[in-house]
Amino acid sequence: MSLLLPVVVFAPAIAAFLLLAIPDSQKAATRAVSLLGATISLLGSIKVALDYDRSAGGLQMGYDLPLLPTLGIHLNLAVDGWGASLLLLTGIIIFAAVLASFTVARRDKEFFIYLLVLVSGVFGVFVAQDLLIFFLLYEIAVLPMYLLIGIWGSSNKVAEDGPFRYVWSLLDVGGREYAAMKLTLMLLMGSAAILVGIFWLYLEAGATSFDLAELARHEYAEPTQLIVFPLFWLGFGTLAGVFPFHTWSPDGHASAPTAVSMLHAGVLMKLGAFGVMRVGMVLLPEGTHAWAPIVGAVAVINVVYGAFSAMSQKDLKYIVAYSSVSHMGVVMLGAATLDSTAWNGAVFQMFAHGVMTGLLFALVGLIYERSHTRIIATMGGFGSVMPVVALFFTLACLSSLGLPGTAGFVAEMMVFLGAWRVGHPIWAIAGIVGAFVTAVYVLRASRTIFWGPGPSEKFEHLHDAHGSELVAPIVLGAAIVVFGVWPRLILDLIDPSTSANLAVITRVIGGGQ
Amino acid sequence: MRSPLSEAPLAALVAVLAPALAALLLAVLPMVRRRGAPAAWICLASSVASLVSAGLLLAGQLGEAEPMAWTTSWLTLDGQGLGELGVNVDGISASMLVVVTIVALCVQVFSVSYMHDEPPDAYGRYFTYHALFLFSMNLLVLAPDLLQLFAGWELVGVTSYLLIGFYYRKPSAGRAALKAFWITKLADMGFILALAVLFTSTSAFRFDAELSTPLANVVAGLLFFAVVGKSAQFPLHIWLPDAMEGPTPVSALLHAATMVAAGVFLVVRADPIFAHAPDTREVMLVVGSLTALFAAGLATVQTDIKKVLAYSTCSQLGYMVAALGAGSTLGGYFHLTTHAFFKALLFLSAGSVIHAVHSNELADMGGLRKRMPLTATAFIVGSLALAGIPGTAGFFSKDLVLAALEGRMGWLPYVALMTTAFLTAFYMGRVVLVAFFGEARGKADHAHESGALMLGPLAVLAVLSLGVGYFGAHFAEVTATGEYHLHFGMTPAIASGLALGGFALAYAVFGGGRDASGVGVLALLDGAARSALVDRTYEALYRHGMLNAAAAIGWFDRYVMDGLVNLSGWLTLVAARSLRRLQSGFAPDYVFAVVLGALALAAWGYLS
Amino acid sequence: MTQADFMPLLLPLLAVAATVLVIVMDLFLPERRGASLGWLTAALLGGLLVVSFYVPTTGVVGDGVFVGTAWSVFFARLSLVAALLAVLGALEHVERRFPRRQGEYYALLLSSVVGMLILPGARDVLLLVVAFELMGIPLYVLAAYAKSEGMPLLASEEPGSGKKSPAAEAAIKLYLVGATSTAITLFGLALVVGVAGTTEITGLLGDGPLAPLTRVGMMLVLGGMSFKIGLVPFHMWVPDTYQGAPTPFVAFLSVAPKATGIAAFVSLFVIAPAAHGGAHGPWIAMLLVLATASMVIGNLAAVPQSDVRRLLGFSGVAQMGYVLLAIATGTSEGLSMAAFFLAAYVVTNMGVFFVIHACAAEDGRHDLASLAGLSQRAPFLGFALLVFLLSLAGIPFAVGFWAKLYVFLAAFRAGYVWLVALGAVLAVIGLFYYMQVARAAFMKDDASTGAPAPTIGVGLRAAVLLCLVGVLGLGLWPALLFDQTADAGTSILETRAP
Amino acid sequence: MTLTTCLLLASALFSVGVYGLLTRQQLVAVLVSVELMANAANIVLVAFSHFTASPLGQVFTLFALAITVAEVAVGLALALLLYRTHASSRLDAAKEMNG
Secondary structure, eight states: OOSHHHHHHHHHHHHHHHHHHSOTTOHHHHHHHHHHHHHHHHHHHHHHHHHSOTTTOSOEEEEEEEEEGGGTEEEEEEEOHHHHHHHHHHHHHHHHHHHHGGGOOTTHHHHHHHHHHHHHHHHHHHHBOBHHHHHHHHHHHHTHHHHHHHHHOOOOOOOOOSTTTTHHHHSOTTOHHHHHHHHHHHHHHHHHHHHHHHHHHHHHTTSSOOBHHHHHHSOOOHHHHHHHHHHHHHHHHHHHTOGGGOTHHHHHHHHSOHHHHHHIIIIIHHHHHHHIIIIIIHHOHHHHHHHHHHHHHHHHHHHHHHHHHHHTOSBHHHHHHHHHHHHHHHHHHHHHTTOHHHHHHHHHHHHHHHHHHHHHHHHHHHHHHHHOOOBGGGOOOGGGTOHHHHHHHHHHHHHHTTOTTSHHHHHHHHHHHHHHHTTOHHHHHHHHHHHHHHHHHHHHHHHHHHOSSSOOGGGTTOOOOOTHHHHHHHHHHHHHHHHHHOTHHHHHHHHHHHHHHHHHHHHHHTSOO | OOOOTTTSOHHHHHHHHHHHHHHHHHHHOHHHHHTSHHHHHHHHHHHHHHHHHHHHHHHHHHTTOOOEEEEEEEEEETTEEEEEEEEEESHHHHHHHHHHHHHHHHHHHHHHHHTTTSOHHHHHHHHHHHHHHHHHHHHHHTOSSHHHHHHHHHHHHHHHHHHHTTSTTSHHHHHHHHHHHHHHHHHHHHHHHHHHHHHHHHSSOOTTOOOOHHHHHHHHHHHHHHHHHHTTOGGGOTHHHHGGGSOHHHHHIIIIISTTTHHHHHHHHTHHHHHTOHHHHHHHHHHHHHHHHHHHHHHHTOSBHHHHHHHHHHHHHHHHHHHHHTTOHHHHHHHHHHHHHHHHHHHHHHHHHHHHHSOOBGGGOOOHHHHOHHHHHHHHHHHHHHHTOTTSHHHHHHHHHHHHHHTOSOHHHHHHHHHHHHHHHHHHHHHHHHHHSSOOOGGGGGOOOOOHHHHHHHHHHHHHHHHGGGGHHHHHHHHTSSOOOOOOSHHHHHHHHHHHHHHHHHHHHHOTTOOTTHHHHHHHHHHHHHHHSHHHHHHHIIIIIIIHHHHHHHHHIIIIIHHHHHHHHHHHHHHHHHHHHHOOOOHHHHHHHHHHHHHHHHHHHHHO | OOGGGGGGGHHHHHHHHHHHHHHHHHHHSOSOOTTHHHHHHHHHHHHHHHHHTTSOSOOEETTTTEEOOHHHHHHHHHHHHHHHHHHHHHHHHHHHHOSTTHHHHHHHHHHHHHHHHHGGGBOBHHHHHHHHHHHHHHHHHHHTTTTTOOSSOOOSOSOOSSOOOHHHHHHHHHHHHHHHHHHHHHHHHHHHHHHHSOOBHHHHSOSSSOOHHHHHHHHHHHHHHHHHHTOTTSOTHHHHHHHHSOHHHHHHHTTHHHHHHHHHHHIIIIIHHHTTTTOOTTHHHHHHHHHHHHHHHHHHHHTTOOBHHHHHHHHHHHHHHHHHHHHHTOSHHHHHHHHHHHHHHHHHHHHHHHHHHHHTTTTOOOBGGGGTTHHHHOHHHHHHHHHHHHHHHTOTTSHHHHHHHHHHHHHHHTTOHHHHHHHHHHHHHHHHHHHHHHIIIIIOOOGGGOOOOOOOOHHHHHHHHHHHHHHHHHHHOTHHHHHHHHHHHHHHHHOOOO | OOHHHHHHHHHHHHHHHHHHHHHOOBHHHHHHHHHHHHHHHHHHHHHHHHHTTOTHHHHHHHHHHHHHHHHHHHHHHHHHHHHHHHSSOBGGGOOOOOO
8 A cells, every 4th residue: 555656647747736726826836735745756657667566577666546435446555567667657758858848938827737637647547447537537638638629729721621621611721729629629529439338347247346346357258359359459549649540649749849749748648548558458358369450450550550640741841740650550560469478578669669750859849939930941050050960860760760779670589489489470570670771761850950051140149949849858858768779678578467468468358369 | 508607708708898888978078079089089999899709709619618608687577587688709799799799899900090170079870880880790790699699680770871871961871771671670570580489389489499390480481571672682682782872881891891791691690490490591502692683784884983982891791691592501601701791891991082082973983903903902901802813812711602502402592693603793893993093184193192091991902802711611611501612623714714814805905005885884783774774763663652641641630530539629609609509599499398398208107 | 193203303393483484584684685585595594504413214194195214204304405505506697687586596496395394204195295386386486587688687676678588488398398297297197006906005906916097196196296206208398498597496396396206206106016015017117117217318418409408408308317227126225225315416407507617607608618617717717517426426535426327226136137238328417417517617718718717606516525525425435425315215115014 | 987987087177278378379378278288187086086996186187276276376477477578478479489
């Protein structure tokens, strides 16, 4: 009954609550309290990662508070290997995000309040062991996003074209409120599906409790598994950017302010994938087994489709947003193989991609604050004006194309190895092609922005990142390299949980393929 | 074979970690890097350290120390380790390490003065990349298994991208860097697939994995695809000439001696796998000899001295691949070693010439023999070694390669390599005559000899280019890649004869003060060759194929997939709008709805 | 008829006494009385609320005519809370707009409350109808209260010289639909009672299959009573009346009559058949049809609204659709979930209306623009509005989340899987127009429009605060309310006919 | 004079009421039709109490009458208000609020 987890989960929320008391004029105090909340969570998540007993595995550091015993709803927080690594990721990202948003000028107190409530929800989901609380925190993590994008976002122009041209008249496609609304509605449409799924399982397991462990013990009937799994897969998948329901992600990220897109692409999309694996796959082995090929096929589309779309984008933020869709495809591909290597790879990719995208969006934010444009064609020669930003941008690009020595490589390598071993060569090849296409568009963008003769006169005055702006890139860059050179720091955490969760699936289906 | 750190080959660890530390130090401390000179000293210190440790290791291996390895598992899977990370010292890796560190040190010393007029922060950045390169190359050479080799392989690819694009302000340098990285990355897909196949069958990545012949062929074939990319073999060779955009010392180190040779080193290292893959070896033989001939042909028509040397490297790599294809690992590996030295020598002397003349074009050079005697002698020694004139290192290694081909029934490769030998001598003769003899043209008249820092390395490399050939027996014994015997049969004679013939023809065409106009005619051939060749297809593939496909998918996603989402939103709004009209505001309508509803309910009640 | 027999009827009797007291005090108070009458009513209602905690939850009056159960006490308490909030919210508005007619306003409100206190416990058709009408008729008058209020506002009392008064129009629409429904209900009940021969609810439906006349009668009653709850197609009056009537009263109108109407619904369509082994007859299917229609049309019609009161009107229609889903299950769990939902709905909806009222006080405009930059101008109101909207949309940490969750859970357990799925999807559309309101308040941060920070009186601030405490408090700790509604639900279905 | 004939009479009266309700523009006329519908219910009650000889129907009718009277009173007051504010007692005068 250790209090470590509640502290990590609710520290940001409490900080947000304290912010209410601080008058708007006290800019420094607002930032200090927010940073304090983020730092407590970061240190807490590091402590959780260190204290987690790798050999024992399973759920540790439990904390249980009965909320509605009659229905079997408990605020039951406990951490397993996966949860610990993703908790650490969230800690790092929120720390960087709060730092990156020191430059928010307009209504900054409200900004920090919504940001901290949002991250509190995310922390909670990774350690919630009660399915309903999992869903509750999942919904909280989604909603402040609407206000954050709607108020502090930026609008983009999207030309009228294509078969549905007349729609442009009514909806201002590309605007920030449009993006915020689309994001919220699509994600909540997903959570509607999840709600139906949760009830279905709850009732079929005898309506005694929402505890994940208990629900996992129950053997669900075949038809239930076949119907409820896609509900979870597409419900959580919408947040993970699964193919048909990914269109909120480019607009959402492109319109969101820096810190929000860092948090969203960096962590929230992992929520979706974590949900699919932790809830969808562990609770419904037969369903998983039956649907796995389709999940894999869609993931393949995600990877290649996302990569190619990213290549065609003119706006830097859209490129990074589509690359997130592509990388999340790799995660889902790893999950679909139901193989221990690929699962380790998938969860590691969640971590690696989180850190990479966090860094990329932080840098994009820095570039945008200085040059006030995100169209890469207009940029050029920024390398001579901002060498440090160029250095970190190149590092992030190299990690996203899977250079050994960076976290990206370890993740993608394990997923492709697993996919090949389990007998899905096409998935592995598609993934590798996706990685190659990523290499093409990522370096093409970095060359267009940073290389070439000096910046045009418009951007002469640009100055490099300095002071507090540097802390976030350094922390994230260091994470990419450290976990790329020595991945066992995280893999030792992930591996026991992977084999535990996989054992549930393979035992039920009688030993895999 | 995990052995505690104490007995581990400490020297090997130093060889890898010294440059790594240097690179890390320079990357993390921008103030040190930006001051230029200190960065150079740190990088040089790390190179010297790795050279000394390489020397110790080679001495150890020569002195009957058996191969040692110190590794830990890099990833975890189902509780145990997966993939080895560490150092593995045996004959092959020790010898390659020595070659790499020697050439690296020479190039770095050379660069100290060659890059002297660069701004301090660029100077610092240059040496940081050099330290990073040396670390990656050593990581690759000392790799205990294919996974770490692949890591070194890709890191080397990235440092080559960074170094080619060193003058990032030049758009052509940017394009060249990207082209190099993309093509090698394209080829590396083969490597990853090979690792996947290996992992699936043996769940490890060992060099000496026991594989059935068909499986070995698949793995070897995939690995060879990666080698074709990295060592610039025929279809994927186009990035090497463009890689000359980088500073000349870089071309000397990466694109002549070490990096491009990594492909050949991989084949040597993974010999047990390739041994079971006869079909792949056949392909290697064909591709190798084809590349050798094709590249030599192109080299004869280049006007830029570095492009000549680049195509010459392509051609020599073709030699090594052909040798390995013919089964003579010793031939390939020994040629790699000798080639590293004399090609580095050629590039550095060319660098010294360029430094003096400030232009790469042969047209701007002439009669440099008088103004730059030492550089000229170095270049001539290099050319002789390259052509394989007896007595030079080139002769011994080329002889081994040709001997391996002699016995085979397919005579085509043998003839191709012989013609290549002739062409090599011809184009090297042309360069020597045009650049160093005849009268001075253009800026050549006020060129002056380079400083000591540049000539020192040239001297060292010249000595090695001449002397290394005689240590063939020791080389074979320490690397255990086949037994070595010097023989004076038909092949060496024909080869030397062709070499001399090549020089004679060159003298006939270009010697004795004849103007280099002849070069013009051949230039036409080059233009035609280039345009028809692979370059155009790649450009078209990239610009029209990939970019258009991306644009189409991007458009589809924005206007169709997203369009559907917008459509659903729009439909809801339209439906909602139509409902508004129901609310007419006229009271009797409301009452009408109530009555209608009640009566409908009553009817339903009655009927059901 | 000992004193004990009348204990369950204590609450309505005290309410009558309160009404009389208010009327008398209205006569005797001096001219410039300020809001004292309002505070008096509030105090009386508070007292009644306290008493309601001591009223026994068992006991029968007049051999079964009126039954005191946990269910009826719960609904009584609900109505009292709603009335108290309504009075608090209306204090300042009534004092300023109708200085001389304050007494009547509160008297009418109290009389309507009397009807509400009787209806849930009524087990006799006669008492039920009378209570239903007693609750309804004052509402017509209250709806027309701002009769002289043309555009713009006239403080003086002289009759509007031909100017269009929205209040009159609102009241007329409400009245017409109401009167028609009453007539239909009476006709239906006449048939049912005629055939059954008794007016006791438990005796209305015979054991065997129902006589055709009874079925027709029950359906007519279903149609007649649905008007009060605002189910489609009987909901047409809702948006116009919400727009025309005084907003504090609309807060009450949108909540209390609906909740009590649902209680009457339960008495007739759940308890009556339950007495005969739950032979539900045709109305279960009809309840579901009405529920679906209300959810769909309510949510869709609210989307294009620009006037917030009309938007909330349609949203009310949709919310009642969800409640009906739980009622249609016919299980005690369904009833308790519905009770929880209604309690949550009371606190949330009144809260929203009060905030809307606070923002639109001056020129009577209630459209989205009037909310512009609210979070800047009045952070407290902005935060409250956001919480209420989240609760209506069913987003966590507001009581609305639990409410929607339980209703869907009950419906799901009863097997209406696809209806729950539809409900969940429609809830997303619901979120869209709730966010439209939030967008106006939060995103249009042009505080520069010069709209001054809304000045709100003590009563209104207290009302908003109470609602906020209710929504957030129950949101964070739903167990408090859940236990009460649980035993309210079970108390109904267990009690066979006494 | 059997029970069904009385019920038919009541239904006929009810239908007339409904017809009047829907077609008349004048608010007062509408009130009259509502009154007709309510009285139809009373006829049903009285018919049942006569043919089943139980006083129940008549008691119910008394209450029903009381209710409808109360309603009509309010209705007339509203009609007066409509006239005063919209200068006509026709229902189509009050149509501002819609959509």
